[in-house]
Amino acid sequence: MNANAYAVVPYCTDHTENVWLIDRLCFVDPWLKRTFIGELEAACALNRVAADAAFRVLGFCFGRTIADEYTIHRLAVHPAWQRRRIAQVMLRTCMRHAALQGARHCHIEVRSGNTAAQRLYHACGFERIGIRNGYYCVGGEDAILMHCTLDGMPGSKNA
């Protein structure tokens, strides 16, 4: 697949198998397949994938918009497609959609040792606002809390 031949689209059933596969490749604490199936019906979900016309998935960004907050729960790009700005495009797309829905803040937690993800979030306007010591069950690593304001995003109700 050409890395340019993808679109960021809403997550649907046809994506589940690929998303589950990428999750297992990318995380030490992968989600169960039934969790990804449940995401299809999850209330307040703002879930997007980078996929081609044949539903092949390159990456995914899953979160929830509740009141004025968009919280990202899971973000990954298939290892074969990393460093092509796919995560940045997905993240910015999701933030724009959240802003259109009325969200004013975006939050994310990231492992303290995950410098790649932290750099990505910095590049998208996030700042570190706190730490949760020993937060992750697998590995006992600290979680860095990061925040980005969505006010002023194109289309934002608070632009």
Ligand SMILES: CC(C)(COP(=O)(O)OP(=O)(O)OC[C@H]1O[C@@H](n2cnc3c(N)ncnc32)[C@H](O)[C@@H]1OP(=O)(O)O)[C@@H](O)C(=O)NCCC(=O)NCCS
């Ligand atoms: C983190 C992750 C989602 C980044 O996806 P990606 O599509 O490769 O990221 P992008 O190409 O959009 O990178 C955007 C910026 O993030 C930073 N970045 C991304 N990957 C990086 C890496 N391996 N090392 C250093 N910086 C990195 C860079 O600043 C990059 O900009 P640049 O390429 O101009 O230097 C991907 O590495 C991944 O899936 N990792 C495993 C799962 C994970 O850690 N998810 C995040 C959980 S909080």
